[in-house]
Amino acid sequence: MTRTIMHIDVNSAFLSWTAVHMLQHGSSIDLRNIPSIIGGNQATRHGIVLAKSIPAKGFKIQTGEPVFQAKQKCPNLVVMPPDYFLYMQCSSALSEILQNYSDKIQLFSIDECFLDYTGIEKILGEPIKVANQIREQIRKELGFTVNIGISTNKLLAKMAGDLKKPDMTHTIYPEEISAKMWPLPVEDLYMVGRATAPKLKGMGIHTIGDLANTDIELLKYKFKSWGLMLHAYANGIDESPVHPGSGHTVIKGIGNSTTVYFDVIDKQTAYKVLLSLVETVSMRLRFSGFCCSVVAVSLKTDELISSSHQKKLMTPIDCTNAVFKEVKSLFDEMWRGQPIRQMGIRVSDLYTKDYIQLSFFEENWDKQRRLDKTIDEIRIKYGSNAVIRSSFLWSGLSPLEGGVVDEFPVMSSIL
DNA sequence: TCTGGGGTCCTAGGACCC
DNA sequence: TCTGGGGTCCTAGGACCC
Numbered sequence: 173m174t175r176t177i178m179h180i181d182v183n184s185a186f187l188s189w190t191a192v193h194m195l196q197h198g199s200s201i202d203l204r205n206i207p208s209i210i211g212g213n214q215a216t217r218h219g220i221v222l223a224k225s226i227p228a229k230g231f232k233i234q235t236g237e238p239v240f241q242a243k244q245k246c247p248n249l250v251v252m253p254p255d256y257f258l259y260m261q262c263s264s265a266l267s268e269i270l271q272n273y274s275d276k277i278q279l280f281s282i283d284e285c286f287l288d289y290t291g292i293e294k295i296l297g298e299p300i301k302v303a304n305q306i307r308e309q310i311r312k313e314l315g316f317t318v319n320i321g322i323s324t325n326k327l328l329a330k331m332a333g334d335l336k337k338p339d340m341t342h343t344i345y346p347e348e349i350s351a352k353m354w355p356l357p358v359e360d361l362y363m364v365g366r367a368t369a370p371k372l373k374g375m376g377i378h379t380i381g382d383l384a385n386t387d388i389e390l391l392k393y394k395f396k397s398w399g400l401m402l403h404a405y406a407n408g409i410d411e412s413p414v415h416p417g418s419g420h421t422v423i424k425g426i427g428n429s430t431t432v433y434f435d436v437i438d439k440q441t442a443y444k445v446l447l448s449l450v451e452t453v454s455m456r457l458r459f460s461g462f463c464c465s466v467v468a469v470s471l472k473t474d475e476l477i478s479s480s481h482q483k484k485l486m487t488p489i490d491c492t493n494a495v496f497k498e499v500k501s502l503f504d505e506m507w508r509g510q511p512i513r514q515m516g517i518r519v520s521d522l523y524t525k526d527y528i529q530l531s532f533f534e535e536n537w538d539k540q541r542r543l544d545k546t547i548d549e550i551r552i553k554y555g556s557n558a559v560i561r562s563s564f565l566w567s568g569l570s571p572l573e574g575g576v577v578d579e580f581p582v583m584s585s586i587l
Numbered sequence: 588t589c590t591g592g593g594g595t596c597c598t599a600g601g602a603c604c605c
Numbered sequence: 606t607c608t609g610g611g612g613t614c615c616t617a618g619g620a621c622c623c
Binding site: 468482 | 614615616617618619620621622623
């Protein structure tokens with residue numbers, strides 16, 4: 173059966189949302205009309221560009237580049253800090269509007285979703301007309317603009333939505349692929365990133381059309397399964413369904429990482445940072461109702477060299493102290509004394525709790541679990557800083573690092 | 588104070604088993 | 606005595622997305 177899929181994407185999401193918020197609070201300038209960015213704090217070494225206005229784009233400023241570099245490109249650049257709470261509110265407001273048009277909506281990220289419009293034509297009308305209606309409703313009621321892409325699958329809808337911005341509706345139906353998608357540079361294809369694009373170009377593949385018409389066996393030989401996926405995408409082939417709800421499927425792992433505002437050079441400080449990460453990750457793990465059987469630690473040195481170590485456990489765990497114990501031993505195993513810029517921890521291989529209950533007596537974690545439960549409850553009731561470890565007092569470090577709520581799981585490589 | 592933070596998936600190599 | 610070969614699990618690293 174032929175499907176009708178829409179992809180809805182907020183134009184310069186973080187920047188637009190901050191701009192609208194400022195206008196609503198009496199600002200006379202609209203960030204969207206001047207060279208501006210949403211940028212992290214340079215003083216705490218979080219200074220990268222998170223979103224840019226269209227005028228800023230004119231200065232060749234790119235998302236992900238250092239803020240200082242963006243300022244060099246445009247000395248009058250206006251830099252605003254991110255406000256994730258506002259962004260979550262805006263995102264929720266958006267999805268509330270979309271609920272009126274279909275009950276099959278997949279929140280793909282905080283500012284993107286897919287909407288399955290299949291069969292709804294008969295009730296609400298022709299897709300392009302309705303997409304324009306949706307855009308208008310969002311603009312009127314929420315004050316920001318979106319692009320909407322329409323096609324017969326998610327990949328083509330997403331590619332369509334990326335065509336020309338802002339505030340536009342586009343289609344790339346299968347019969348339009350050769351005219352609308354194939355002339356685009358190959359790096360515009362979803363899943364062709366910084367590493368793949370140069371390799372393709374080295375093979376003489378410069379456009380999506382070139383890729384679509386490259387011998388599949390050659391792509392398979394060079395890129396393995398990745399090559400098959402790229403070939404399918406270049407030809408507009410994608411059968412993945414719109415998964416209702418947030419993200420894609422069930423959660424596979426939970427992680428937190430942080431760039432410390434100074435280089436960590438001693439073990440005691442490193443342990444404190446790791447503990448603050450473990451506190452939030454293990455709390456999220458408990459809230460999710462899972463135990464993990466893989467714990468991983470990752471480090472990035474002052475020279476930006478990354479490494480990671482992980483460990484598979486015989487017994488799945490969810491206690492703060494149990495996770496921390498593994499994290500410390502992984503850290504000890506890998507750290508050779510280099511100054512550390514960034515630290516991260518991640519738990520995966522998740523199992524539901526009832527399945528592993530018995531084995532807990534092994535390590536006598538039972539008492540720990542009751543303690544965790546009590547602390548979790550106090551933090552929910554009185555705020556996350558109601559209970560903190562005394563070791564964080566006067567340390568200059570945050571006792572809980574990273575977000576507790578994972579509202580918006582990100583997409584996987586398989587749409 | 589120049590380069591964030593949250594994810595998923597794939598691959599290669601080694602260990603180990605039959 | 607010449608070293609095969611399939612399968613699984615684990616780990617580290619790399620690719621991609623927003």
